[in-house]
Amino acid sequence: MLPKLLRRMKKYMNSENVKQQILEFLWQAKDTPVSGVKLSSLLNISRVAIWKHIQALKESGIDIQSGPKGYTLSNPDDLLMPFCFKKEYKEKIFHFQQLESTMDEARRLAKADASHLSVVIAEHQTLGRGRLNRKWFSSKGGLWFTLILKPGPLPPPLAYIYNFAASLSLSTSLKELFNADVSVKWPNDLLLNGKKLSGLLSEMETRGDMVEFINIGIGINVNNCPEKDEPRAISLKTALGKEVSRKLILEHFLDTFERQTRNIDCSQIINQWKKQTSTIGTHVRIETLGEMHEGLAVDVEDSGALIIETGNGETRKIIYGDCFHR
Ligand code: BTN
Numbered sequence: 001m002l003p004k005l006l007r008r009m010k011k012y013m014n015s016e017n018v019k020q021q022i023l024e025f026l027w028q029a030k031d032t033p034v035s036g037v038k039l040s041s042l043l044n045i046s047r048v049a050i051w052k053h054i055q056a057l058k059e060s061g062i063d064i065q066s067g068p069k070g071y072t073l074s075n076p077d078d079l080l081m082p083f084c085f086k087k088e089y090k091e092k093i094f095h096f097q098q099l100e101s102t103m104d105e106a107r108r109l110a111k112a113d114a115s116h117l118s119v120v121i122a123e124h125q126t127l128g129r130g131r132l133n134r135k136w137f138s139s140k141g142g143l144w145f146t147l148i149l150k151p152g153p154l155p156p157p158l159a160y161i162y163n164f165a166a167s168l169s170l171s172t173s174l175k176e177l178f179n180a181d182v183s184v185k186w187p188n189d190l191l192l193n194g195k196k197l198s199g200l201l202s203e204m205e206t207r208g209d210m211v212e213f214i215n216i217g218i219g220i221n222v223n224n225c226p227e228k229d230e231p232r233a234i235s236l237k238t239a240l241g242k243e244v245s246r247k248l249i250l251e252h253f254l255d256t257f258e259r260q261t262r263n264i265d266c267s268q269i270i271n272q273w274k275k276q277t278s279t280i281g282t283h284v285r286i287e288t289l290g291e292m293h294e295g296l297a298v299d300v301e302d303s304g305a306l307i308i309e310t311g312n313g314e315t316r317k318i319i320y321g322d323c324f325h326r
Pocket of ligand 1: 101129132138144198201220
């Protein structure tokens with residue numbers, strides 16, 4: 001019984017491995033078609049086996065074109081497989097066609113032995129979640145991932161700074177890559193043309209009195225059309241009028257975030273964040289789980305708290321909540 005099960009597992013692993021290799025060959029060839037004959041000789045398997053693997057890849061959601069000269073990937077620059085990334089990230093990328101939520105898989109991997117700056121990506125999430133227990137629509141074309149952070153000895157009250165560093169790094173990356181007029185909205189959303197482009201959700205685990213890991217889930221509307229489900233949302237594709245590479249965004253973001261957090265300095269990160277925010281100077285409504293606050297946002301403290309002035313001249317310090325610009 002056991003050898004039979006082992007044989008079946010080995011066959012499955014082999015088949016997954018072959019599919020990865022086929023994808024890698026197609027990705028390396030970029031726009032040049034790769035024939036079934038060529039793939040069959042490269043991998044030393046029959047053309048029928050190649051055809052079956054290609055069908056399975058297509059069925060799993062990968063866009064492969066079949067033509068008279070062979071197979072091509074429809075959009076090789078957008079592929080998010082580990083082999084597409086530079087050397088230092090290859091081992092850290094965990095890519096899935098579909099997950100309920102990258103947050104759950106990231107928690108499982110963080111509890112196992114995933115290293116600092118590992119990334120769990122899903123092309124599609126069936127139960128994507130947002131802040132304050134909201135559903136997060138995650139259709140194909142968006143960039144949905146969770147970043148696993150194991151920052152070394154860190155007291156839990158200081159974990160917030162990684163969320164600010166993440167939204168700051170993402171905003172900086174999108175400005176640098178696309179010259180996009182992105183701003184950060186307190187606490188950690190990204191806005192483009194006044195609409196929601198991206199949201200961040202973080203979860204943390206402590207051991208004793210120190211942080212064991214922080215998982216930051218990031219959803220970016222890239223080549224999807226979020227407006228259908230959420231009128232106050234926008235994608236880069238809609239704003240820029242063209243599709244852009246999710247791999248380029250993710251790699252640039254990881255570089256920026258790694259640099260930003262190498263020697264973390266809370267005051268410096270908050271100061272830079274404040275230069276990119278559209279919240280300060282705006283009339284806001286903040287919803288927490290049980291309360292609502294309204295007023296003019298006047299500052300964000302080094303602790304990450306938002307300071308608002310209410311109509312009657314009172315100043316309030318808000319430490320969490322969902323913020324709406326009026
Ligand atoms: C929010 O603005 O409410 C936060 C949204 C966070 C969405 C991302 S998508 C990747 C990760 N997986 C999830 O289920 N949620 C986060």
